[in-house]
Amino acid sequence: MTLKVHNTATRSLQAFEPLEAGIVRVYGCGPTIYNHAHIGNFRTFLFFDLVHRYLDWSGYEVRFVMNLTDVDDKVIESAVESGITITEKTTPFGEAFLADSSTLGIRPAESYPRATDYIGAMVDFVQRLVDGGHAYPADDGAVYFSIASFAEYGRLKGIDTSTLKVGARVSHDQYDKEDARDFALWKAATAEDEQVEAAWDSPWGRGRPGWHLECSVMSIAELGETLDMHLGGEDLVFPHHENEIAQSEAATGRPFVRHWMHGRHLFVEGKKMAKSLGNFITLRELLDEGHDPAAIRHLLISSHYRGDLNFTRQGLEASGSALQRLLDFESRLKGLAVDAGADPSGLATIASEAVESFRGAMDNDFNSADALAVVFGFVSSVNAALDAHPAVIAADRDAALAALHSMDEVLGLLEVASASRVVDDDLAAYVEQKIQERSEARANRDFATSDAIRDELTGKGIVLEDGPDGTRWKVG
């Protein structure tokens, strides 16, 4: 059993092996924080989370770093419009992003470096490239990376850069590049940059870093010159990651990334999510509509990260139902009566087989869809076994519960669901008391009273389930 991951650079599955045994260095390309992240962004970040959690679950020491881009064209433009500095613009959105991530159960990264905290390192990096003949200052005050100096350029995307339709969609007339394909490492500051405090001193005058530069500099600073994994959305393959490889390897002379992994973009109601289509959906909107964050998490990980995923309200409802099945199952196990003299139920075997199947699914390039199927197959098997064996020994019950929770350490579904379903003690006590009253009524076959109590609780969002061992309740 070994973990196999899809590497964009080779377009094939490769056995994963970290550079340093037992430790995995992962860098994820994070969001640009000039507005709220949308659920498409979160599909990608949930993919990162699956990688993060599964590597951890597999026993690796995971060093996971994700940047927050706080200076680039969009940030500056947005700050100018708002009449504030880039820091004033990005600080609240950075906080909102981390809060949203937490709501979805995304595990915190080891650190979230921001570009503006690494300006000095970026200047040094650019200088290093200039000194090495891989970059040149131009008359327009910018410093460009010379693609001609890096023979491997285009390898990641698998393109021959000479065939690029240069200038087809972007005017290059305004730049003083030696080669139209060259990209900016450092840009000269404009009046607007100065206005929003997005300009710094450098050997080439006042300016600011180019977008591609930050990831190289920060990942190397935080994790070293060679990363085990570098994650991002599919849109970043070219030119962003291609440029990162060029500048990083040109500067260090070492392989930059061992495994490039890219997640597919989310669709919404059958269409690409785009501002022009007006179909951007933020997490906050969905929560305001009353959707459960755990159901959102379920939907966003219910398809393999490299496959298509069309986000629909209907699908979200289905995910909510699926999640409820999981919660009911957990509740059934927790409330299970144990009997030291019970016959063998086979639960321990079912549990260990499920965990192994789960491992197999996740080892296959983090196939969360398959892993989810394993979990639900496990649920069915155990439910059937429990129907056949009303009482089990404690070890069997504990094995089943442990397996469920172990798999959930990776999927994070029950974890998120329980976090959003905390019931205050007063309500819990009230419900317990009502259930007691209802039990007495039922014992007297006073079903009118019994049903009245149940209806009242239903009105409060409490669902009752009568079983042989008493009445269970849950937040519906």
Place this chain on the structure above:
RNA sequence: GGCGCCGUGGCCAAGUGGUAAGGCAGAGGACUGCAAAUCCUUUAUCCCCGGUUCGAAUCCGGGCGGCGCCUCCA
């Protein structure tokens, strides 16, 4: 124009050579005072046409349909 992806039951979605996981929804039954939860049964020759093979959803060729990147973008 270049590079690439996808087309599996009503909906969603696994499955890369041996005769189709899982979720949701639907139907029938069991259980229940009635429910809920659960269980059982039930719904697919995998877009089409050829080819390779003892055998293909899975490989090859062609076609039809949908889509992505090549530009800031998760």
